[in-house]
Amino acid sequence: MTGQSIIDRFTSLLGLKGVVTEKDDIAPWLTDWRGRYHGAAAAILAPASTQQVAAAVALASELGVPLVPQGGNTSMVGGATPPADGNALILSLRRMNRIRNLSPDDNLVICEAGVILSNLHEAAEAVGRRFPLSLGAKGSATIGGLISTNAGGTQVLRHGTMRALVEGIEAILPDGSIFDGLEALKKDNRGYDIKQLLIGAEGTLGIVTAASLRLVPAIAVRAVGWVGVRSPADALTLLRLVEAHLGESVEGFEIIADDGLGHVLSHIPGTRCPIGTRTPWHVLIEVDHADLSEPGPAERLERALTDAFEEGIAVDAAIAANEAQAEAFWRIRESISEAERAQGPALQYDISVPVSHMPAFMVEAATAVEREFPGTTASSFGHLGDGNVHFHVRAPQGTKDGAAWIAMQGQAINAFVHDAVVATGGSISAEHGIGQMKRAELGRLASPARIAALRAIKAAFDPKGIMNPGKLIPRPDES
Known part of the structure; x- marks a missing residue:
């Protein structure tokens, strides 16, 4: 089928509001939040219900069309940017923005994937509860994206990451079937926990359409x-x-x-x-x-x-x-983060180390980077209670072409920093995910057993490889 005939099939399925083809309307969603990755897509699919998402995914599976799930497009690792070859369509969850149920008695809210985090905060506060996860992008980040990246933020010390806050999930699997797991059961021993596989999967195993989330009492x-x-x-x-x-x-x-x-x-x-x-x-x-x-x-x-x-x-x-x-x-x-961008070109790392090693890492890694790469400056900030370090390496003063500097030095600095992280028993991704930015480094540094398990799970869920291609899973030449 031709590109236009494929889009026509989706338009027949989703209606005119459900398919965006104007280039100017698509353009803002083709570049990642940091401006490092640029993709192409002939259309944005914008379903308005779980059933429409399921139908769109089923059609994509039938036609072999890759899909890139997208919420607020706030990924820090290029995880929601379509491939540059234009063979994928963006599937936006932004129209699915309803809060289906909010129960203060159960300390539970069921909301759709397109709900913006700050809107959820306001809805919970209106009934004397709160959703205890916050981050700088709360005005644009969506619940589906936060689940798909297992987001953390500034309250992990007390309340944990999204894994600890998600009680149930509704998702569309790569064949278009609906996984209805919204029930918030404290005890459920029906085998593999599909919910936990989907959390942090970055849209590579399915598309989260709704979730049951834990609430806590409002702050007095x-x-x-x-x-x-x-x-x-x-x-x-x-x-x-x-x-x-x-x-x-x-x-x-x-x-x-x-x-x-x-x-x-x-x-x-x-x-x-x-x-x-x-x-x-x-x-x-x-x-x-x-x-x-x-x-x-x-x-x-x-x-x-x-x-x-x-x-x-x-x-x-x-x-x-x-x-x-x-x-x-x-x-x-x-x-x-906003101030760092204004300061000039930099390589930014979201990493974690054991809490006991974090103080030494923050000082020693900065000194080591500056010594190994003269002219750079390095510093960090982070969530000390959970070992999450946001480590930044800035280009030498006066650097005008940040992209050229990253192209020239980025790979070597990445390897240097990540090797230091692994040496402490840490992780190269604490809360932003792997996306496409860290995929090769995951392949280089992760154990063969971890990589084999990731690939096996991906192949089992998505044998046609249509879900968020090029993200998270290292290619064979990257491991």
Whole structure:
């Protein structure tokens, strides 16, 4: 069949609203969020229901047409960008944006894949609950994408990644059949957990259309603090001290290098350093209570920080006096990626290491990179409580052509950083996924058993290879 006849078949199936063919309308969805990957597609399929998604996938299977699932297109690893050869169609879930059911009594919400994260936050808050996962792209990231990449964010320390928050899934498998697993059962021993296979699969095994998600009580009161410390090692000591004082109410514990803070202050209007002293490293702490019991989180955090000063761990600190100030503290953390992009060309790594190794890694890996690749500067920030490091290597000052620099040095720097990660027993992907950016490195560094298992699962679910081609699974020449 010709390209136009294929599109006509999908148009007959989905209607005029369900197929986008105007080039100007398609163009914004052909490039990844970071602007590194550029693809081509003759059309965007935009089904409005689970049944339409199932029908579209069944037709794609019949015709052998590859599909690239897409939500908010916020992938950091090119995971939602179609291939450059134009042989795939984008399947957008953005029209599937209904919250089907929200039960505060069950602490459960059932929502469709196209629901935007910030909209889910607002819906939960309206009934006295919250969905405890947040990230900088919450205004555009969708639930389906967050599930498909097993997203993390700033609250993993207390609530875990999407794997811990997804109670059930509805998905379309590559043959067009509907996997109806929305039931949120605490006990279910019916063999393989299909839900967990689909979480983090990056759309290579099927298309998530809806999910049952766990909610938690709304925050009654919170305390947000900013602490200046001398080193990541002191930050880890501070984390354990704060946990000893506040236990599981510690919701967020972020560490930021001072140069990262400097980039935010330089490029993000309206930001200011929360403390009077610029220290080598900074820590952002959030403590949340679901009730109004005394002492409150601010008082308990203040007691913990008093001990930190007495023990020489903290250099300077501030506790937000109100919600506006708390949001201003968090705005700094959530603006780091935007500020880094404005700062200039850089290679950005989402990696994880054992928590006990994270302080040394943040310092030693930066020093080693700068020594091995003269002219570069390296620094990091991350979620200290779960070992997630966002490690950035910036091009030498004055570099104008970032793409050329990445083409020339990127592969060598990637290998250097990832080798250091593996040497600590870490992972080259903490929360952003593999996509196409890290596929070859996964093939180079993962064990043969892991690669064989990934390929076997992919072949079993998707024997025609139509689901999100070129993502996650290393090619034979990459392992």
